[in-house]
Amino acid sequence: MNADAPPIRSLQSGPVSPLVLEAPGAWRGLVIAGIFLLAITPALPLLAEALTSSGQAVMSGVFAAAVQGGLVIGVLAASVALVLGVPTGVALTLYDFPGRRALMVVLALPLLLPPFLIALGWSMLAGGGLDGPAGPIVVFASWILPLVAFATYAGGAGLSATAVEAARLAGGERGAIVLTARHAFVPAMAAAGLGAALSIADPGPGQVFRVQTAASEILASFAALGDFGLAARQSVTVAAIILAAAGPLAFLVAPRIAEALMARETRRVRRARMRGPRAAAGAAAAVMIMAALLTPMIGLVSPLAYSLVEGGDLRWLSRAFSELLRTGGDTLVYAAGAGFIAVLLGFALAVAVGRDAGRRRFAIAACLFLLCLPPALAALGMIQLATAAPAWADPVLRSRFALCLTLGLRLFPVAALFGLRAQATSSPSWTHAAAVHGVPLALFLKRVTAPHLAPAAAAAFLLAGLLAIADIGTALLLHPPGAASFPLAIFTVMANAPEAFVAALALVYVAIAAMLLFALWRLVGWKRA
């Protein structure tokens, strides 16, 4: 427990003991079922249509090939991200080098960008060199890399200082690196799996690089054929295939997503400042992050640079700032609202799952399934629900909240993974000690559980918020008239706007987001990072 946390007062026995958090109970199943039911509710109208309608066969040769293509791209991108992201995360965990904090902010940038924008950046730089599967693999790998690196970092940070020091004494730096990498590998794999699932549902990069994927086939069914039933059947098919493929991952990850910390040792790992390893780690992390993450940004903003160099023309930047002023407030509301809902549900799920490996396996598998469903399924379902509902429900179903809710329900599995890990790192002895001293459940939740889960909740809130504002498809369909988000504004102008204007929008977006991330980080405190 945190050393400066206030002491738990010994009180009279309350109506409910904290032991319910450790004991089995029917409430766990009810909460888990309730949360998953709520998450799938927006998609239910179309899923029902998919099950009841009879139409074109789903598994045509073309669709089967597209599914295979999407899976191969997702798996290869996740593998590349794993190979590059784990060493990056280990370097950030073990070594303190100059610019480390700034690099961590830069590392988060790709998560702000919708993958199609990253794809355009790469495409502008590489010309036709990345056409074919290589393009989407590069784009998704650079998009998943931060997820893996942050998961590795979080996993490594869960190691006790004593363990790292012992490994260092026994095996030198190599020993410490191997220990950290091994310890963080399972969360890193979970992050890679998560990224792969999200990439399989995203049609953007496949279209930019002219590759047929399952997501682009589903998009064609939705947008070109207008056959929602077929699109829903295709979506369920893809999700089921991915679920089958991800089953072993869920099986592997669930029991090892976190091992409970022993109550006697929670001292954090101290980052090493030795000159040699620190310089090497810093240089490697910097090269990795700059090469993989800043390259597409250079492609995106180069037209603006040309415009500035040639004529010193600042009008595009000025227009981009106007656009930011118009949409910035709504963007923040969407990010914060979706992040909050995702964290609320994700952490409630984590508490309900508890320490049971079977429930954890089910929860992780169900989370992956939900993430694989295309966002349009829930968005169109939400429109149908709102249209059928009476006008008094509009503040919930046809407001900014509707978009926050839909995004939060879509992204709660991301928060759930954070929650599952954070919840599992609590020690059962805390609960037992509180129960022995008659601490009521409410007080235990307030004084012990909430502070323990808070850092993970903050990280999940940030990640879910970032992913939410990058989800263009849902925003396009659900944002209230006149309340577009900034990425949506970029998306809607990019087809015909001058390249320099699109570049200015991308630059302003990333710069402002990076500053906000930086400020938030400072507010929370560097020491936690």
Added chain:
Amino acid sequence: MSRVFLIAIAALALVLALAVWRPWSGRDAGEVVVYTSVDDVFARPIAEAFQKETGVAVRLVPDTEEAKSTGLLNRLIAEKNRPQADVFWSGDPVRAEILKKQGVATPYKSPQADGLPAAFSDPQGYWTGFSARARVLIYNKDRVAAGDAPRSVMDLVNPRFQGRACLANPLFGTTSMHAAALFAVLGEEGAKRFFNEFLANGGQLASSNGDVRRLVAEGRCAIGVTDTDDANVALMEGKPIEIVYPDADGMGTLVIPNAAVLIAGGPNPENGERFIDYLLRPATEEALATSAAAQFPLRAGVAVPEEMITLDQMRPMEVDYTALAGRLEELNRGFLKDFADRAR
């Protein structure tokens, strides 16, 4: 910790309050909700001018022709029973016609439609066409000599452009409408032959018209077919391209008028009609002609930039726009889907 916690809770409460607060108020005399598939950069200045002139606030919901979303058309259809939109300003008449067929549109014959050619509007008044784009050929001047410049859409299958021609995915956007028009003009066999020969000639399928513009401007394709607004943006950026209005001595150039649609049961029908009236004015046609959209007026006598090709200077392809929508739905499920699959 507790202070930070309280601040966080207060901030989240504020966010949720803002989220539930509706930024527009449904049935409100002072506003109009406009969904548009016209690019934001072109539609917003017109909406802002309307707002300034009439005092009616415009809530604009733009879409894009980039084929990366399920689009506003699906949103409009899904909202049919209790629409949020008053007007759909469509970038092409096919999507307007689909709304008519789906029962989303309601007839409105604007007094401002005088002078607009009837051939570009729905005879029953469900949608009214105004300022138009055209489907044009663009070629890269560095890769194609002026003497070899393409003159017809059929040049996409000419062996001299083997492996160097590109076309956007015909399942989406204005290319889908162009494909349906080619089927109407060339006949079933002729159009199928054209698309099949395009593939046999090594033609490339781009993700959108903007992508075609980029591929040609970068020289990765020598020629391509796109819309006049895409081509004009490339010219304004100084890209080495040239525009050709195709088939001037043959089947003609496909003209794509904007279409103004009044939504049935929209929350502010009177303001919706006012907005449509505003769109159909000669002054709006002039504004769209002088903007980067470079949309030529359908009316005669509207002032346009000197270099603009107007309707009376080209040979428009003769097509029945209302018939194209039905044809397109059938083609999308059949030949065009198969073509797009084979092109990958």
